[in-house]
Amino acid sequence: MLGIAALALLGAAPAPDAEVHDARIRVLLASRPAGGYFQLDNHAAEPLTLTGAASPGCGSLMLHRSMNSGGTDSMVAVDHVSVPAHGSIRFAPGGYHLMCMQPAPTLRPGATIPVTLTFAGGGSLTTKFSVEGAHGR
Numbered sequence: 107m108l109g110i111a112a113l114a115l116l117g118a119a120p121a122p123d124a125e126v127h128d129a130r131i132r133v134l135l136a137s138r139p140a141g142g143y144f145q146l147d148n149h150a151a152e153p154l155t156l157t158g159a160a161s162p163g164c165g166s167l168m169l170h171r172s173m174n175s176g177g178t179d180s181m182v183a184v185d186h187v188s189v190p191a192h193g194s195i196r197f198a199p200g201g202y203h204l205m206c207m208q209p210a211p212t213l214r215p216g217a218t219i220p221v222t223l224t225f226a227g228g229g230s231l232t233t234k235f236s237v238e239g240a241h242g243r
């Protein structure tokens with residue numbers, strides 16, 4: 107087990123004590139931005155702050171939140187999302203989601219792509235997201 111000092115010398119932040127489930131990217135139309143959805147479970151006794159995401163299959167991969175105000179749907183970019191200690195957060199249609207801005211041609215239903223989530227403090231988690239079409243396949 108490496109101590110904090112050893113980790114600092116190596117320049118590596120520890121991976122957070124957290125897990126990603128149900129990770130998927132939904133491609134509706136080729137070459138249009140695609141939504142990414144998952145559940146993030148924080149097993150630690152401290153809150154975890156998600157600050158960004160990246161994938162080789164997406165160009166830029168943004169954190170977004172869908173809103174409905176006065177019957178109009180819109181989405182806004184968010185710069186962080188907090189997960190409570192021993193809690194979970196769900197990225198799901200109609201709420202928080204990842205926005206895959208420039209989906210690569212390889213993002214076809216049945217494929218998988220790696221997505222790296224980054225956290226305040228410098229830790230990160232890389233998970234394979236499965237690519238699905240409009241109807242969840």
Ligand SMILES: [Cu+2]
Pocket residue numbers: 170171181203204205
């Ligand atoms: Cu969006």
